[in-house]
Amino acid sequence: MANILVVAETRNGELRSVAHEVVTAARQAADAVGGEVHALVFGTAGAGAAAADALGRHGADVVVAVESAGLEKYDAESMAATVAARLGSGGYRAGFFAASAQGRDLAPRVAAILGVSLASDVTEVTLSADALVAKHPVYVGKAIATLRLTGTPALASFRPGSVSAADAPRSARVEPMAPAADPSASRVVVKELVARGDAKLDLGEAPVIVAGGRGLRAAENFRLVEDLAAAFGNAAVGATRAVTDDGWRPATDQIGQTGRMVNPTLYVAVGISGAIQHLAGMRTSRTIVAINRDKDAPIFKLADYGIVGDLFEIVPRLTEEIRKAKGG
């Protein structure tokens, strides 16, 4: 009764970094209750075997391979039915998901099918025989709740970036499982997938984010932000709502209360005042740098390092220095 099922998220046949994070969290929880970690992978023929090495490295004992045509891309209804069927088949103490866009869609459906509750978007979990205790940011990060979840299986989804993937190597055996529903019977049909941006790093995965605000004055000046991101090499570009509202950047770049919640190692805020709704999306970044000409801008209260002055002079210089530091 003590095993944990993880839904290991893939995209274009590749495991996403959140899959490794959640397997790591599951390994720790399974060790606490004396169980195995089973990582479920959806895809076409061979998807399970292809993922087995990586999932085993982070602590999966079993890879549950659900392979069928139509499962190479996300299909909410059939995948929820399959995950629920597996979790309901006995032996599972818990089911773990990533609180990614996909996991946030999938996990509550699975919970509803099983008639259990879900601890959503958690950053830490302690599992015992009688409860799952989890930390979860509430009020857009202005408070942290400790939640107690009873019932079996206990379902939880993990905020991306909250767990660091760690090694707990073993060789995972691959167990095939037939899908519990046919994706072609789903009522909601995916007609089209459109890649956003030029498939650069996603905000949720980038170790560095360079974000720009209204201080940039015009869409074309975002070149400064892009150049700085390029100098880092591992950076994604973000923006405030003021900027996405004005159409200087696509809506998908918006960070904050009603945009993306991000958690990078380094966040560079350029010409951003630091409104509470913006801070809500980036306050957990490890190191925050702010560049603003107003020394009283609220962003400086949160920033670890600030430079006061004109971004149009400071950012090009920073780009140059970062390029040098990166040995370019």
Place this chain on the structure above:
Amino acid sequence: MKIAVCIKRVPDTEMRFAIAADGKSLDQAGLKFDISDFDGYAVEVALRLTEKDGGEVAVICLGPDGVQETIRKAFSMGAARGVQLKADAIPFDGSAIAAALAAELREGGYDLVLFGRQATDSGNGTVGPMTAHLLGLPCVTAVSHLELGAGRGTAHRELEGIAEVVEFPLPAVLTIDEGIARPRLPSLKGIMAAKKKTIDVRPAQLGEARLTVETMALPPERAAGRIVGEGPDAVPELVRLLKTEAKVL
């Protein structure tokens, strides 16, 4: 078209927060409340659809009597009907809330049931899809663009670097994301009309709460930061600190 929008009353995040004496909730003193962000967008979407194609918008709000203020706000924007599902407190467990909302919505004959992508207070994003399952309806989450045709709809969803275009049959449950519609400001006429409308009050048939808040705390304070300097001359020192102190380069 008959549309229901489930709206939640939440504390305004611009306020200064403190933890109450019970150690597991917010100190209510000095809090201001408003409609949850995405629920405001959902009301706006519903109003635009019915203004274009005819029909009626009903809002449903579960909670203590304070939520009547939130229902009146939706009235003042243009909602025609309002239901309070009365409960002493709003449970944290999305499945407990979903059970009560589904019981209210089941016989309502709605073509569309709208939710926010996630509530500003809980940050859960679970009530919408859970309610959809209880109603046996198809569900599309995080909708950032919507078009309706005869008995069907098309929605866009943003999924971390890719956008999905999906088609779904009506009736359906949708959860509404950023980018689709900013809520209108209540008009004076709307505010006057809102005062005259009556709110249907029924007891909430809550489901079992298996997920509860044990404790709540303010997040750890960040160590005080510092201004490295002024202007471009401060850049080399910043880079040095990023390298040697923060160790992020």
